Amino acid sequence: MARAHVLLPGVLGAGLLVIVAARLVLPTAPPLYDGIIPIEPYRWLHPPAGQPGGATGATADIPVRSGKSPLVAVATPELEPQAQVFAQPGGLTIPPGAQTIKVSIEPVASEGVLADGDIDGNVYRISVLDDAGVALTAPPSARVSVVLRATDPAQAEATIARFSGGFWQPLKTSSSGFGGSFISVVTEFGDFAVIVPGPGPSVAATQVATPSVAASAVPAGRSAISPGPAPGSNAPISRGDNAGVPGWLPVALAGSVTVLAFLRLRVRSRRRRDRDRGAHRIR
Amino acid sequence: MTAIALRPSARIARPTFILAGVAAVVGLRWIATVQGSAGALAIGFVFGLGLLGVALGSGWRPVPERRSSIAIGAAGGAVLVLLAIATRSGQLPWLAPAAPFAPWVAVTVLVATAEELVLRGALFDELDGSVGATGAVLITSVAFALMHVPLYGWHVVPLDLGVGLWLAGLRLATGGIAAPAMAHAVADLATWWL
Numbered sequence: 001m002a003r004a005h006v007l008l009p010g011v012l013g014a015g016l017l018v019i020v021a022a023r024l025v026l027p028t029a030p031p032l033y034d035g036i037i038p039i040e041p042y043r044w045l046h047p048p049a050g051q052p053g054g055a056t057g058a059t060a061d062i063p064v065r066s067g068k069s070p071l072v073a074v075a076t077p078e079l080e081p082q083a084q085v086f087a088q089p090g091g092l093t094i095p096p097g098a099q100t101i102k103v104s105i106e107p108v109a110s111e112g113v114l115a116d117g118d119i120d121g122n123v124y125r126i127s128v129l130d131d132a133g134v135a136l137t138a139p140p141s142a143r144v145s146v147v148l149r150a151t152d153p154a155q156a157e158a159t160i161a162r163f164s165g166g167f168w169q170p171l172k173t174s175s176s177g178f179g180g181s182f183i184s185v186v187t188e189f190g191d192f193a194v195i196v197p198g199p200g201p202s203v204a205a206t207q208v209a210t211p212s213v214a215a216s217a218v219p220a221g222r223s224a225i226s227p228g229p230a231p232g233s234n235a236p237i238s239r240g241d242n243a244g245v246p247g248w249l250p251v252a253l254a255g256s257v258t259v260l261a262f263l264r265l266r267v268r269s270r271r272r273r274d275r276d277r278g279a280h281r282i283r
Numbered sequence: 284m285t286a287i288a289l290r291p292s293a294r295i296a297r298p299t300f301i302l303a304g305v306a307a308v309v310g311l312r313w314i315a316t317v318q319g320s321a322g323a324l325a326i327g328f329v330f331g332l333g334l335l336g337v338a339l340g341s342g343w344r345p346v347p348e349r350r351s352s353i354a355i356g357a358a359g360g361a362v363l364v365l366l367a368i369a370t371r372s373g374q375l376p377w378l379a380p381a382a383p384f385a386p387w388v389a390v391t392v393l394v395a396t397a398e399e400l401v402l403r404g405a406l407f408d409e410l411d412g413s414v415g416a417t418g419a420v421l422i423t424s425v426a427f428a429l430m431h432v433p434l435y436g437w438h439v440v441p442l443d444l445g446v447g448l449w450l451a452g453l454r455l456a457t458g459g460i461a462a463p464a465m466a467h468a469v470a471d472l473a474t475w476w477l
Contacts, residue, residue: 007416007417007420007455008452008455008456011420011448011449011451011452011455012448012449012452012453012456014445014448015445015446015447015448015449015450015451015452016362016366016445016449017445018441018442018444018445018448019363019366019442019445019446019449020366020370020445021441021445022441022442022444022445023366023367023370023442024370025441040322040323041316153316153433153434153435154313154432154433154434156437156438175438
């Protein structure tokens with residue numbers, strides 16, 4: 001116990017230091033530590049075999065007050081939402097006389113093919129319009145954000161891309177901190193998708209996108225992005241994660257390991273107890 | 284009273300089995316979540332029960348604690364919440380978990396308590412007896428950080444390592460798991476309002 005008292009200030013201090021450093025240095029830290037954040041299975045617009053469909057969108061009409069854009073926080077209804085858009089009050093550039101901001105998030109079929117990387121999940125069409133149907137924009141300083149969720153909650157690396165002028169333009173992306181969700185600051189809206197590392201269709205490899213201002217956010221070898229219609233191509237292509245492995249196998253293996261481990265533990269405890277009793281009897 | 288020293292292999296075996304049990308329960312939770320076997324709250328409930336099973340199945344039992352441990356734990360949890368508020372980026376307006384409040388509270392408290400019982404309780408005591416208090420603090424903190432990786436990703440490791448150290452500090456300060464369990468539950472429950 002005396003050693004514990006010596007350790008105590010160091011352990012508490014180190015804990016605080018690491019927490020503060022992680023929160024300040026890493027922009028991807030989750031807001032707290034382990035809340036039960038329900039994460040539903042990803043819902044697809046065009047589900048691959050065995051995956052749930054039923055992806056839905058979200059709409060909102062938000063009144064403009066005092067000529068300034070209001071807080072915009074619209075999310076699709078899944079847990080965790082698969083697509084979200086956030087704008088702080090005053091973040092959107094709105095024309096004079098606008099009374100309402102109409103926000104729409106809609107899953108749509110993919111329009112593009114990637115040379116390097118896969119579109120992971122659905123493409124989401126995000127539109128933010130005023131009453132007259134004029135598309136609203138935002139200055140970069142407003143940090144208006146689009147958040148998209150990858151299909152795998154443990155996805156660590158991904159890039160959000162915007163489909164523009166026939167090309168998928170990668171945006172500077174960071175993890176939002178929860179369940180494979182990623183966040184990008186945007187200045188315009190349109191079609192957005194999560195791009196994960198992986199081989200894309202080779203047919204597109206000769207057509208390289210015009211480098212965008214955000215291209216520096218894409219790791220080396222990931223900048224070749226090409227146009228070309230491919231309806232329904234939003235399913236991941238050859239992810240290879242669990243190829244050929246039946247879904248029940250890892251569950252059965254893990255369950256068996258648990259049962260064996262605890263049977264062995266109980267046997268050892270019983271043996272030790274028996275030994276203890278024997279020692280007492282001898283004494 | 285004559286103490287019977289455990290063989291070196293036995294000193295390592297028990298913590299290893301506890302860690303293997305935790306890893307198996309965490310793996311099952313991840314598989315169930317990814318495959319959509321059940322709702323998140325149901326999976327969390329079974330996850331909590333699984334961790335309780337690991338803690339109690341190891342033969343470990345909690346010891347009676349002083350009432351002040353609860354107050355110390357509440358204060359420790361408040362520190363975690365204040366740190367989260369003070370250092371949040373403000374870029375993203377975090378939303379409350381979209382789940383019914385009462386079941387969410389019950390499952391959150393169950394999971395937080397079960398994690399503390401198995402890590403700062405059963406595993407800590409075993410390690411304290413075999414590799415010492417410093418090793419117990421470090422190993423339980425690393426295990427705490429790693430067990431969150433499957434659902435939240437590798438980027439949570441630094442933060443959860445720090446939180447693990449903080450909770451281990453509360454364990455050292457009070458000698459029991461009531462304080463870290465209380466702090467953990469307070470920090471997790473604050474997610475609803477933050």
